[in-house]
Amino acid sequence: MAAEQYFESVQPKLPEFHGYALENTTRLGCGYDFRLTTSNENDFLAIEVKGLREQTGSISLTPREHEAAAGMRDRFYLFVVKNFQKSPNHEIFLNPLEGAVHFTRKERTIVQVSWLARV
Numbered sequence: 001m002a003a004e005q006y007f008e009s010v011q012p013k014l015p016e017f018h019g020y021a022l023e024n025t026t027r028l029g030c031g032y033d034f035r036l037t038t039s040n041e042n043d044f045l046a047i048e049v050k051g052l053r054e055q056t057g058s059i060s061l062t063p064r065e066h067e068a069a070a071g072m073r074d075r076f077y078l079f080v081v082k083n084f085q086k087s088p089n090h091e092i093f094l095n096p097l098e099g100a101v102h103f104t105r106k107e108r109t110i111v112q113v114s115w116l117a118r119v
Helices: 003-011 063-075
Strands: 021-024 034-037 043-051 077-084 089-094
Touching: 003 021, 003 034, 003 043, 003 089, 021 043, 043 063, 063 077
Parallel strands: 043 077
Antiparallel strands: 021 034, 034 043, 077 089
């Protein structure tokens, strides 16, 4: 949540997003955290925010986030907030699946245990 709050505080000052209205979509499950719109609401940018405690580290995308990034391409931004420990700064990636960020697909099987009772 701190990374999203950081984005909300700096978004109006960023040239990439100048003139856009901000809508928080974190609770909608749409594959990104913010929708930035102009007067034409059908033409919007999607922003996925990730945070790192240090200056470098690993980030991951959920299947829904990856799907949104793949579908929206040049309208999808990955906004990475770095160095929360000391002095936050950020890096912005347009179309992150085709750019400087290299994601590797990881699969894992999860064993879930539950107890059932008939009453």
